[in-house]
Amino acid sequence: MNCSTTRLGLQTQEGGIEITCAPVDQADRLAAQLSADLGEWGLQSVVQTLAVPHEDGRAALIACLQHEFQQDHMPGHNSLNLIRSLKDIDPTDHAKHTDEAWALEREIWVALLGSPHRFVFHDLEALKSHVRVRRNMALAARLTALAFKTEAAERPEADWHYEEEPGFILKPGRPLINALIAATQPEATGKLYDFSCYRATEYVILLGIAQELQAHHPALLAELQQLNERHAVRSGQFHEVFLIEYGSMEAPLPARFYVPGDRLWFRNPDERSADVTGYEGSWVMYMGGGLFSNFWKRDAPFTLESKAIEIFHWKDGVYSDAQGELQMDETVVEHLVAQTQADPEARARVLERMLRMRDPKGVYAEGGCIDTTREYPKNVSREHCDLVLPRF
Structure with a gap:
């Protein structure tokens, strides 16, 4: 199924996709079936597979991106640019280029196959x-x-x-x-x-x-x-x-690795503003194409960078109302976000601070907003x- 070098690489890596319940004598057929399915997205030639036998007479089929394709499209497991880089792969049916669901499914397949985490399926x-x-x-x-x-x-x-x-x-x-x-x-x-x-x-x-x-x-x-x-x-x-x-905190996912459909949390690393209800952090969905959900302003989804900059300026928008309760002034936040985005040096400083892995629960030190x-x-x-x- 693969050369010895490929087999060794697949055996030692931990990511990609694993299908667990394949009889050993059917592993090649399962690999061929997976390849045929991937042909729908023009991916059949960029995936490598390996059948790993178990003692019970069954085998696990491992599938992941070929090394060169991984380096070209997901270097360092960065999946945020996939929608753009995958445009170079032309499907047989060129009309599919305009099909939003088709392009999204292709992005999901590539992100799963290129994942540092092993996704296991029956x-x-x-x-x-x-x-x-x-x-x-x-x-x-x-x-x-x-x-x-x-x-x-x-x-x-x-x-x-x-x-x-x-x-x-x-x-x-x-x-x-x-x-x-x-x-x-x-x-x-x-x-x-x-x-x-x-x-x-x-x-x-x-x-x-x-x-x-x-x-x-x-x-x-x-x-x-x-x-x-x-x-x-x-x-x-x-x-x-x-x-x-x-x-996990012990084995964090790469800061730029996300699969469309992931739910995730961006943490507010500022202790005072994190006490405002709703501003402890931000729960979002990764929608693909490098974009994260913005349920308040649907037509202005977040990039990783714009989300980090917004959360950074929550510390500047917090204030105490007449009852002594902490509140957030979104107008102040929006103004300062625009200022930071327009100043390359300020933007770089904020991102250097924020695009770090978050601190553990209850700790507000040098961590950023990225969850593990x-x-x-x-x-x-x-x-x-x-x-x-x-x-x-």
């Missing part, structure tokens, strides 16, 4: 399901817009009602997908709704999963619908039920579903 269908969920989430994040009130909470009344303990739950018979779209995408209702960016990321993730289930696992979508008619899954429980966290981890959804494919819904 089979090829689970892998393809994962790519589709990420695509759905990234596209939904691009369409999501909220009203700017960090402490408010409202939803479209036609779809949702609020109860103290279960939270915002679906009204009976209101389809989950439509209700999530109505709450997050103003084109659906003509209105922006007030809730936090953290909760919005949960809705974007849930929508991406639900859209995949509608097409490929409708029985699970029905369960998810019934769950949301009884109880909202939120915050820490949402993370436990739906997400997998990768990276990301989050992605658990597998929801029909044959190998890792999602276990809670019972309320």
Whole structure:
């Protein structure tokens, strides 16, 4: 399947994609099937594979980018420029260049294959399901817009009602997908709704999963619908039920490595302004193309640099109101961000300070705003579903 040098490289590296449940005698066929699938994005010639036998008679198929392609398109695992660098790879059908979903899926495939973290899947269908969920989430994040009130909470009344303990739950018979779209995408209702960016990321993730289930696992979508008619899954429980966290403080992910559909946190490294509700940090979705979600101003998504500069100036926008409560003056922040962006030297100083890995929880020292981890959804494919819904 590969030359000895390639085999050694694949055996020693930790990243890329692994498909775990392949009988040894079918590994070559699985590799050929993966290559054929990658042909849809013109990637079949840039991937190397290796079957690693296990004692149980099965094998793990490892796939990653060829070294030269990795160096050309993801040097140092930097995935932020993929959408531009991949334009050099022409698909057979040139009309696909204008297909947003197609380009996004290609970017996801390349980022997964070039990852420093090993993404493990039960089979090829689970892998393809994962790519589709990420695509759905990234596209939904691009369409999501909220009203700017960090402490408010409202939803479209036609779809949702609020109860103290279960939270915002679906009204009976209101389809989950439509209700999530109505709450997050103003084109659906003509209105922006007030809730936090953290909760919005949960809705974007849930929508991406639900859209995949509608097409490929409708029985699970029905369960998810019934769950949301009884109880909202939120915050820490949402993370436990739906997400997998990768990276760690001990083994941080590269600062410029992101896969479209990742949820992540930018930390506010300033202790005083971090005490303002909603400004402890910023939860965002990586939407691909080097852009991160800006749910308050959808048409002005963040780059890594612009997000870092905004968070840096939160320290300058904080003030105490008449009751002694800390508040944030966004007008001051916007003014100073514009000043910094226009001054190359000031911009370089701010980025040098901010584009560092964050300090540990409770520490405010020399760390920046970059988190060491990301989050992605658990597998929801029909044959190998890792999602276990809670019972309320």
